[in-house]
Amino acid sequence: MDEVSYWFNPRFLQVTVLIDAQQLFARNSPQSIQLQNMLHPARIVEIRKELEKVKWRENVKYDQYQYKVAVMPLTLKRFFASPAVKKMLSVITGLQIKKIKGEWCVFGPGDYTVMQDKIVAQKGVFFELDFTDFWQQAWGGYTSFVDKEEKLRVLPGWNQLTLVKEAKNMQHFVKYVNHRAKNKRMMVRGIVL
């Protein structure tokens, strides 16, 4: 079953919504868009079941990052491989999307990523598909996009897709999650190429 109506919340099947998203993405600086309640409710039910079986393992290079990763839940694996999904994201971003590469990860207290001295030119569009049901900014854990100063901040959310086409000298990081955090940020982060 591979249709847009299978994967996306019915809201995103409306042409007006798609055109708005497309225009917003193009107009924002950096080019970006956030789609709330993106996945179809039935897919969310499937994902919740799959989340019960996730086994996290440590992913750490202290001077670069610390967080946990796991094998991508099957529904999300199929989502990213779907031609219909690639077509939809192509419409929104105005790019010819061929591939979506993502990492299923979780950030809890003590976890972070930091920027590097050397900026590697970013190909494609960076994305975060968040599955965090509640969060407070004071806990850290948000993604900050920086070019000399912060240009964009993405807070964790539930069933939320954020796409960001990073400008030339832009970098991003996931802010250190402090001990006050009462939840963990779960998401797929990756690149749309």
Next chain:
Amino acid sequence: MKMFFYNKHKVEKEHSPFPHVVVKNFLFPKKAEAIAQALRKEVFTAKDSDLFKFRQTKEIASSKNRVLQEFYHLLQSAEMLKYIEQLTTVKGLRSIDMSGFIYSDTDYLLCHDDRLEGRKVAYIYYLSEDFSKQDGGALQLFSSKNKHPSKIAKKILPTFNALMVFPVTPVSFHQVQEIMSKKERLTLAGWFHG
């Protein structure tokens, strides 16, 4: 300069995971208290980035406070530079920079090696009440593998009136553990340049 040294001061030279020296009871307790009190009156500005979150003063060199100025001049005196050279075996120290830092609940400084042009020896002078394990705020030193930090090998809790110094090298990876209580970690810190 010798009159500043507390006669009960104790020097601990360690080599693991990288060379560092802790001088406990560095100054006379009353002098240390006066410095702490003076520092608390300074203006601290919030600093927040990917790597850290804390509050910091301007360079102490520009402070109008007599007590802090005295400490600044002590640390960059010819005698002190010689003393630090002896302690660390790093030669050619010529000048210092110095700022005050306050770390409060949820503040931190992530793993880094301090390497920047001219920085030869790092120092931290602890001016807050003693911290226990549950408070966080420990200076954590990393062991390294292939010039990258591999794991936390040593934890040094803030102890009032202790001076910590270590040579800046490609393997001097360290971090300040997040503060997890209402205690405030107050320090004067910076680098000896050469």
